[in-house]
Amino acid sequence: MIGNGTVLNEWKLREQMCEIGRRVYNKGFRISEDRVLCTPTRISKGFMKPDDLCIIDMEGKQISGQRKRSSEMLLHLTIMKARPDVRSVVHCHPPHATAFAVAQEPIPKCVLPEIEVFLGEVAIAPYETPGGQKFADTVLPYVKDTETILLANHGTVTYGTDLEDAYFKTEIIDAYCRILLLAKQLGRVHYYPDEKAAELIKLKPNLNIPDPRLRLGLENCDLCGNNLFREGYGEFSPEPKVYVHPKLMEQAPVQIPIESRISPPATSSNGSAAPRYNAAPSSNGQAKTGELDVEALVQTITDQVMRALGGAGR
Numbered sequence: 001m002i003g004n005g006t007v008l009n010e011w012k013l014r015e016q017m018c019e020i021g022r023r024v025y026n027k028g029f030r031i032s033e034d035r036v037l038c039t040p041t042r043i044s045k046g047f048m049k050p051d052d053l054c055i056i057d058m059e060g061k062q063i064s065g066q067r068k069r070s071s072e073m074l075l076h077l078t079i080m081k082a083r084p085d086v087r088s089v090v091h092c093h094p095p096h097a098t099a100f101a102v103a104q105e106p107i108p109k110c111v112l113p114e115i116e117v118f119l120g121e122v123a124i125a126p127y128e129t130p131g132g133q134k135f136a137d138t139v140l141p142y143v144k145d146t147e148t149i150l151l152a153n154h155g156t157v158t159y160g161t162d163l164e165d166a167y168f169k170t171e172i173i174d175a176y177c178r179i180l181l182l183a184k185q186l187g188r189v190h191y192y193p194d195e196k197a198a199e200l201i202k203l204k205p206n207l208n209i210p211d212p213r214l215r216l217g218l219e220n221c222d223l224c225g226n227n228l229f230r231e232g233y234g235e236f237s238p239e240p241k242v243y244v245h246p247k248l249m250e251q252a253p254v255q256i257p258i259e260s261r262i263s264p265p266a267t268s269s270n271g272s273a274a275p276r277y278n279a280a281p282s283s284n285g286q287a288k289t290g291e292l293d294v295e296a297l298v299q300t301i302t303d304q305v306m307r308a309l310g311g312a313g314r
C-alpha cells in the first residue's frame with residue numbers, strides 16, 4: 001500500500017526496497033582477471049552507496065575504496081580462484097538455510113523439482129572461525145561440484161556466472177529450507193521417486209546447467225536417498241537426522257537401545273549385576289534390541305525408586 005498514491009512516494013519506496021534488498025548480502029563480483037568489486041566491512045549496509053564498494057585484487061589486497069573490504073572476502077576469492085568460470089559470489093546468513101547449517105542437516109532431494117534443476121546437490125562445509133583463509137578453504141572440497149554450499153553454524157555461499165545468478169541460488173535455497181520446515185510442521189515430507197529425479201537432471205544440459213551426476217551416470221545412482229557429498233569429499237559428512245529419506249530408514253531402522261532409555265543399577269538390591277530386561281537374542285539368532293520385557297522393566301524402575309526412597313529416608 002502506498003500512502004497518498006503519489007508517484008514520487010512510490011518511486012522512493014521502490015528505491016528503498018532495492019536498497020534494503022542490497023544490504024543483506026556480502027557480494028563479490030569479478031570485474032576483470034585480477035580485480036573484484038566487493039562490499040565493505042562495518043557499514044550499515046541498508047544505506048550503502050555505490051561509492052562505498054571497494055575493489056580488491058585476487059589476493060584480497062585493497063586496490064581502491066574508502067572503506068575496508070569485508071573480512072569474509074577471502075571466501076569469495078577462494079571460490080573464484082578454484083572456479084574461473086565463476087564471476088559472482090554471494091555470502092549471507094538467511095535464516096531458514098542457516099537453520100539447516102546450524103542443525104548440520106543435509107538438504108534433502110526429490111522433494112521439489114525446482115531444486116533438482118537449479119541447485120542440484122547442496123553441500124555442507126565444516127565449521128571454521130569466519131574471516132581467515134582456513135575458513136575460506138572449508139568450501140574447497142565441494143566447490144567444483146556444486147554452486148550452493150551451506151557453511152556449518154554460519155550461513156550460505158552461492159555463486160555463478162553473474163550477480164543475479166548467484167543471488168538467485170541464495171533465494172532458492174532459503175525458500176526451499178523454509179518450505180521443508182513448514183512441511184515438517186504439517187507432519188511429513190513426501191519424496192518423488194529416483195526415475196523422476198533422473199528426468200529432471202536430464203533437462204539440465206538444455207538449460208546449460210552442469211550437474212556432476214550426469215557425469216557419474218544416473219542409472220546406477222541412488223538419486224533420492226543418497227548424497228553426493230557423503231563420502232570422498234573430506235571427513236565432514238553430516239548424516240540426515242530430521243529429513244531422512246524412507247529408503248535410508250529401510251536400510252537402517254532407527255533403534256533406540258534399551259540401555260539408553262533406562263540406566264540399570266550398577267548392582268541390584270540382591271547383589272547381582274544383571275538388569276532384568278530382555279535383550280537376549282531371539283530364536284533365529286538375531287538380537288531383538290527393540291523387544292522389551294515390560295514386566296522386568298517395571299520391576300527395575302520399582303527397584304530404583306524404592307532404593308532412592310530408602311536412601312532419602314536414611
Ligand SMILES: [Zn+2]
Nearest residue numbers: 072092130155
Ligand atoms: Zn558470514
